[in-house]
Amino acid sequence: MxxxxxxxxxxxxxxxxxxxxxxxxxxxxxxxxxxxxxxxxxxxxxxxxxxxxxxxxxxxxxxxxxxxxxxxxxxxxNSTKTRSEFVAKAVELGFNVDVDNIISTAYLAAQYLKAKNFNKKVYVIGTTGITKELEAVGIRHIGIGADNLQGTLTEAVRNFNPDPDVGAVIVGFDEHFSFVKMMKAASYLNDPEVIFIGTNTDERFPRPDRVIPGTGSIVNAVTTCAERTPTVMGKxxxxxxxxxxxxxxxxxxxxxxxxxxxxxxxxxxxxxxxxxxxxxxxxxxxxxxxxxxxxxxxxxxxxxxxxxxxxxxxxxxxx
Ligand SMILES: [Mg+2]
Missing domain, CATH: 3.40.50.1000 (HAD superfamily/HAD-like)
Known part of the structure; x- marks a missing residue:
C-alpha cells in the first residue's frame, strides 16, 4: 500500500x-x-x-x-516513580533524555490539581512516586504507607477521624492497599466536592508465573465502594x-x-x-x-x- x-x-x-x-x-x-x-x-x-x-x-x-x-x-x-526517578533509570540504560521527556501518571495527577489551583490536602492511596510530584507543586498529602486493621472493624471505623482539609483522593499503585484505606478513601469521596483521581486502570502486571494485581484493581475497588467514577490520568x-x-x-x-x-x-x-x-x-x-x-x-x-x-x-x- x-x-x-x-x-x-x-x-x-x-x-x-x-x-x-x-x-x-x-x-x-x-x-x-x-x-x-x-x-x-x-x-x-x-x-x-x-x-x-x-x-x-x-x-x-x-x-x-x-x-x-x-x-x-x-x-x-506507572505511578510508582517520579519523573526524576524515570530519568535516572533511562539515562542509566543509555537514553539521552531529561525530565521534560517524561510524562508519568503521578506527574499528570499533580498537574491536574495544580491547574485547578487546588489548595487543600490529598488523601493518597499510592507511593512516594505520587507524593513527591504533589510536593513539587506545593500540594499537601496524607495516607501513604501501611494502614492495616488494628483491632476490630467497629473500632477502626470509630477511630477514623476524617481530616476536614482533604479535598481530593488520588488512587495509584499501592502495595499496602487495605480495607482501612478503602474505607477512608470512600468516606472522603462521600462528599461530592472531593475530587477523585485514578492514575491508571491497567489490570495486572504481565509476569509469566504469577499474577500481580495492577492499579486498575485498586481503582476499581475504591470506585465500587465510593459509588463514583474517577478522572483517570493514564493511557x-x-x-x-x-x-x-x-x-x-x-x-x-x-x-x-x-x-x-x-x-x-x-x-x-x-x-x-x-x-x-x-x-x-x-x-x-x-x-x-x-x-x-x-x-x-x-x-x-x-x-x-x-x-x-x-x-x-x-x-x-x-x-
Ligand atoms: Mg507497555
Missing part, C-alpha cells in the same frame, strides 16, 4: 480495519512515513525496555529520533493529550504513539488523533491485531494500529 494512502486513511477515519506491516513497505515509503510526524510518544515497558533491560537497538532508535529533531516523550502509566485517557497540547504545543496529526499494548497505547493514539505504531516486544502482536480486524465491534477495531513491526529497533536503518 502506498504510504501516503496510509496517512490519508488515518486522517480520514479513526476506524481502520487492518494494520500495515512495516516490513512490507519500501524504504521510500518508510521515509515518507517517518517525515509525517515530528513528535514521538512512546510507552516504556515492552517497547524500549523490559524491567531493567533495554530492548535490542531501542536505545539507538530513541536517541536517533532526538538527534533528528523529533520531540520525544516517554509516556508511562488511554485523553488528558495526556491536553497537557501535551497546552504545555508542549504538539500537533496531534503530526504525532506518533508507539506502544506494545493496543487497549492502552494504541487506543490513546486513537483517542487523541495520533498516528500509531505497535511493536511486538510486549503484550500484543500481529495475531492479536488480526483478531481485532475480524471483529464486528467498532470499539475493538479502534485498537488496530496504523503500522506494526517486530521491534522498535527495526526502524534504525531508516533513521
Amino acid at each position: 502506498n504510504i501516503s494512502r496510509i496517512v490519508i486513511r488515518h486522517l480520514s477515519t479513526m476506524y481502520k480495519d487492518s494494520a500495515t506491516n512495516l516490513a512490507s513497505l519500501k524504504p521510500i515509503e518508510i521515509k515518507t512515513w517517518l517525515d509525517s510526524f515530528d513528535t514521538v510518544l512512546t510507552d516504556c515497558d515492552g517497547v524500549i525496555w523490559v524491567e531493567n533491560e533495554p530492548l535490542p537497538l531501542a536505545t539507538a532508535v530513541i536517541n536517533k529520533f532526538i538527534e533528528n529533531g523529533k520531540k520525544l516523550f516517554f509516556v508511562t502509566n 488511554p485517557n485523553k488528558y495526556i493529550c491536553d497537557i501535551l497540547e497546552q504545555q508542549y504545543m504538539i500537533n496531534p496529526e503530526r504525532t506518533l504513539m508507539i506502544g506494545d499494548r493496543c487497549n492502552t497505547d494504541v487506543l490513546l493514539g486513537k483517542n487523541c488523533g495520533f498516528q500509531t505504531l505497535l511493536v511486538e516486544t510486549g503484550i500484543h502482536n500481529a495475531i492479536d491485531v488480526e483478531k481485532f480486524s475480524r471483529s464486528d465491534d467498532s470499539e475493538i477495531k479502534r485498537m488496530i494500529p496504523d503500522i506494526y513491526c517486530s521491534k522498535l529497533g527495526d526502524l534504525l536503518d531508516h533513521l
